[in-house]
Amino acid sequence: MRKKIVNLDQAINHILSHDLTKIDVESGYKGPRFKKGHVIKEEDISVLRSMGREHLTVLELEEDEVHEDDAALALGLAMRGDGLKLRGPNEGRCDLVSEKKGLLCFDPDKIHFINDDPDWVVVTANPYTVIGPGDLVAGFRILPLAIKKAQLERAIKISARFEVKGFNPLKVGLVTTGREIKAGVIEDAFRPKLEKKVAYFGGNVVGQNIVGDESEEISAAIRDFLNRGADIVICTGGMSVDADDNSPRAISEVCDEIKFKGIPVLPGSMLMLGLKGEKVIIGAPACVVHDEWTSLDLILPRIFAGLIPTLEEIRRFGVGGLCRRCKNCTFPNCSFGVKI
Structure with a gap:
């Protein structure tokens, strides 16, 4: 790139080599009217003349x-x-x-x-x-x-x-496990939270099956939703290592493939995901009830966008997978779940 001086009438389509300052006495303004690198256009000529310019120093590009x-x-x-x-x-x-x-x-x-x-x-x-x-x-x-x-x-x-x-408007079925919930001793707290999360992506909760703790009962409830056209089945409860917690076993019985069981994210390390054909079955960790943001919130956007994370991707979630529980939460505009 080289500099040269041209007459104003010959300056169209040339590149300015430096800023050109305009001084407006009436307004008191003084500053760059045209900046270095600006390509001169035909409508610029009258403005440049009003600034007292008849010649310009321009840049000429080399062929390469x-x-x-x-x-x-x-x-x-x-x-x-x-x-x-x-x-x-x-x-x-x-x-x-x-x-x-x-x-x-x-x-x-x-x-x-x-x-x-x-x-x-x-x-x-x-x-x-x-x-x-x-x-x-x-x-x-x-x-x-x-x-x-x-x-x-x-x-x-x-x-x-x-x-x-x-995001795809997917149909979601909820399978809630627990004898105490089925018997009406306590009220399920998962559904209101999950309905809100699913609706954000344009999805719809099509129903809820409340079952006991037996593996056969849980797997039957999952299959029921799959037969009714659900794209996703989210299982809540029974995801820990207690003797009565059989959701992981039931999910494994229904799925053709388990993508992962456990994820390096806190809160929500007990998250599980499997596939039955193209249908997604999720075992949600218990913390979804009491924590606003968990591993589930890092996975749902991908699922609704049609992206099922691989095991290799999941194992890399540990870096950035810690929710700091900030006093003033700004998720998702924060470091939680950030992938660089």
């Missing part, structure tokens, strides 16, 4: 260079996936903004690869963040006024694509 705005726009178009809109460019920066409610998905390792080039800055929200319409999910820019075409091509080739996976 790309202007900051063009580079940011090209990367933005390559990174924008479903559910996102591109905002910018402005001074070499573009943003990705969500168009819907859903789960933010991308590969963080690919972002690290782009940022290995010190001329790029790509900054994101955390992967698997629950976001809504209008939320900013990523911003990126180049630091110099221009970069080499090879740098842009490398960044695009990495294929760091962002996507917002919308």
Whole structure:
């Protein structure tokens, strides 16, 4: 990139080499009217003349260079996936903004690869963040006024694509275990909490089967919901290691595959998840009743977005899997469940 001086009439489509200050005596304003890197447009000419400009110092790109705005726009178009809109460019920066409610998905390792080039800055929200319409999910820019075409091509080739996976309106059946609840000695406290959590994702609790502690009775209640078209069955109670707690055994009897039993998250380490075909069966930990946020709240967004976590992913939940029980809770905008 090199500097040269041009007449104002020849400045259109050229890049300013430095800020141009405007002084307005009437308003008392003094500050940059056009910033370094601005590409001169036809409508700028009259403004520049009013500022007393007849010549400008501009930058001329080499054949192998790309202007900051063009580079940011090209990367933005390559990174924008479903559910996102591109905002910018402005001074070499573009943003990705969500168009819907859903789960933010991308590969963080690919972002690290782009940022290995010190001329790029790509900054994101955390992967698997629950976001809504209008939320900013990523911003990126180049630091110099221009970069080499090879740098842009490398960044695009990495294929760091962002996507917002919308939540599916799944049908949920609740299987509540416990002789004391079945007999009416105590009232079930799980359903109100779970109905609220399920509704947030657009789901619907289609019913509740209250059963005793026998494995056969629990598994029969699970199968009943599966036969009635439930997409998810959540079992509450009977998930500990007590002799009378048989929910894990019943879930194992019904499922074709157990994805995990136990998760490195506190509260909620006793969470269990299995599959019967494409149906999801969850054994919810007892802490769901008394803790506002648990391991269940880290898993439900993925399930409603159609993403079943693998065992390898689950074993990595330990880093960031500790709820600090902050006095002023801001979940999900906090460190609980953050995956970097």
